[in-house]
Amino acid sequence: MELTADQVMALAPDSSSAAAGKKLAKPKDWQGLGRDSAAIWGEFQGSARYQVRAALSDLTVKCSCPSRKFPCKHGIGLLLIAATDFSAVPEATTPDWVTDWLQRREATAERREAKAHASVEGTAVTPDQAKRAAATTKRRLKRVEVGIEGIDLWLDDIVRGGLAQVSTQANSFWENQAARLTDAQAPGLANRVRQMADIPNASDNWPEQLLVEMGEVSLLTHAFRRIDELDPLLQEDLRSAIGWTLTQEEVMARGEKVRDQWRVIGRKLTLEDRLRAEWTWLHGATTGRYALLLQFAHGAAAFAPTLPPGRMIDADLVFWPSAYPQRALLGQQYGEARAFPELAGGDHSLAAMLDRNTEAMSRLPWLAQIPAILNDMSLIIADDRSWLIRDSTGATLRIRNGDHWQIMALAGGYPGDYVVEWDNQQLTLVGAFVHKKFYPVSRSDE
């Protein structure tokens, strides 16, 4: 199996789980380690005896321990054992507790697929249902319009009085406005107002940051008043920016379906207002398209399993309707995930990456970030000790701070393939492909 320890470590939800998992990765501390074509398993004696199993297709782990982390340290330990020495997990008869789980997983997958299928096929909508839906949309539109009216007046007030005076406002000043927008069913705008609350006095150029943020919100509300004049796809983006969410069924029904060998090139966790988000970046080996799988979880709830970075799967992705489609859903999968052997098909110069960004922004002006595979570039350190990516023309861009020493040690300053995220200010290093192996940069903003 082409599983590496780094891929397993990248699955860890945080560094303490990673370290704990490493400690448990000793075959002699386990009982009944085994595998079949679909799964690996073993039992670990912790405070109780835990049954740990992992599916080989997507490395999903199931453990009987009470940990709310996912995967838990036992799962990471088991996968690490398999990654470092596959022979430590010999072929064996599948125990019932593994078979049961595999069957349950399969049933869930089938149900999910059937559901998606049903909505794609579009079980005929009765005129009555259509009418009700239209009425709901209309009601919502009315409320959003009221909300937009409100925020425009609010922003107008602030700018007439001057930004200087908001620097001393209590949090409730922002929170009240955000709450009004939530009531008006515009949670996207509500979030942006909440984020504004953190800007005043947080940095030297906070007035500029705040003005830009307010300006961008104004552009959205301005556009929304004339939404009918926009390109239909951009209308979708605008609605989603305001906070109109599509259900997965709607995406399945209306989104563009693309089958490819999708390479998982990065993963990060973010936390916003107790809502945790998991970002998984994909790149299609044939189409060259980038995609983002995004999922959310409240509090300590676990994310649904996703593919680990470094692996590639033949699958359908269904993209959210958008002028610049990035976000997607994972649809039908064909065959097993495996490690990708190369990471070609990216940008060969930083100028090309910026051009791509310009082009993307011309289609979707409020695009916040794009991923990029950078081929034939070097990770280096500037004289002032900051991390840089340099292309073969000698052009450089700064990388956001982080611990990139291991990748540096592996690459030795020589050109290689990197995965980054460009957020209009700096690059964030997401992964590196060195000596035919993918090394994800584990990141968590939580």
Add this chain to the structure above:
Amino acid sequence: MDRLVELALKGTNRTDEQGLLNEQPVGALVTQTPATTPAKQLLLAAGGYAIYRQAGQQLPSIASSFTTAPEDEMPPCSPNIARLLDELFSGDKGALVILALSRLARAGQRLPHHLLPQALEYGTQYHAVREGLLPTLDQRGRWLARMNHSWRWIEETAAALDTTSEIPVNAEEQWQAGQPYERVYILRQVRTADPDKARAWVEATWKTEKADFRLQMLKTFASQLSIEDDPFLDATLDDRSQAVRQEAITLLSRIPNSALQQRMQERANQLLHYLPPQQTGLLQKLARTATKQAPIGTLQVTLPENLDRQWKRDLVDSKPPKGIGERAWWLERTLACVAPSHWSTQFAATPAELIAAASGHEWGSTLLKGWAQAATIAADIQWASALWQFWSKPEYIKENHENVYSSEKSALVSLLPPAECEAIVSRLIGNSLKEEYLVWMNLIDQIPTPWNEQFGQQYLEATRKRATIRTKEYFDPWIDTLERAVYALPPTLFAEARKPWEVKNKSVWLTNKWEDAIKEFISTLEKRQQIMEEIPV
């Protein structure tokens, strides 16, 4: 953008600069938009300009003088060893790390690249592994370390190991103007190559330096110490700092025939007299034959009455610690400054004879303490050996229960020949159900590793026995020797050591302690075995 921000900060109510928008890149677009307030126009212009700026971003030019890593010279170690090191680098078993690294260096193998940052972090934390780490880093590791300030110690370690390193041309400049640690570093180098020059430097600046730096400078005298240093060192006995004076005394005692030693010798000669054993009497001869004892001479001890000013100065600290009389303390300190070989010559007696004579004496323990300190300072192997032979005699052990560990004993251990250490430990370890016999624990670290099989066997047997003693104590110092044994046992005894252990104690607490220690012992031993088997040298 700056002017837009300025306008927004003041507020559009208070300013009237509508013309401003037209100057902005996207301003014209905005002013054409109908039915908008000035505030709204400002917001749209700012938002639009921000997007315009982001979308049209240019590449900055950042200068960097970066070089790629040079080719490595050695092949990487095996994946198995890499995995073991990965685990060791996240633990605190420095000795295992040192063992693995030294075997890697001897086998001509390097660390794999992915372990380098961890290895360097480990070396940053544990100074003891730095020297061993150096060769296994190879080119890639040295290159990586140069880019991180906290890994700078690599170059310093390399420079310190490089004995051929020449004194830099600007040494004097560095000595005059460098940071304190740089100054000490350069002074130490010069001291090794040219002690006269180093001493001249120190003398020239002595009075202007702070006390702790004076002490550091003085410590460099330990290398190449000679009678040439005597006048200067003797003068520092008048220094304001007691730590400096103490260091000067130590150095002066190590210079044969230093003025201090001569003064002290003269004083000591007045205090100590020796009468050789009577050879003639028939009665004594008979008694000796009966007890099989060597003849014992007699020591006559006179405690100092009063110290003159000079003597006081030479003692540094004339106030005794609690529990010791003033005059006994003066005697002990004076003896400590006289090389013990002086007494062998002066009294024409062997160290063993003199020790035997002291042992029954009223001031015997004071004499032995003074001699032991003197033997340590003078690094006198003969005396060290004689003292330890005496301390490990059953008769002495039985009478000196409370004295198992003392600074005098442990300080002398490093002077003992290894074979002698082993013989003493070997003689005592079997008796070790009695606490006073634990005096061997002072010596066990001195026995060269790997232990020979016979001694290892003896240690294991004694330790297994000890683990089953029914005691009510809360603490057993023996447990600590497992930490030494785990690195010292010869490979031929690994299997023997790993056999199941029986632990039986009255105290639950102590039982747990033993069990934990043995678990740790076996797990460490397994790793040591893996290192020895998988890194063949």
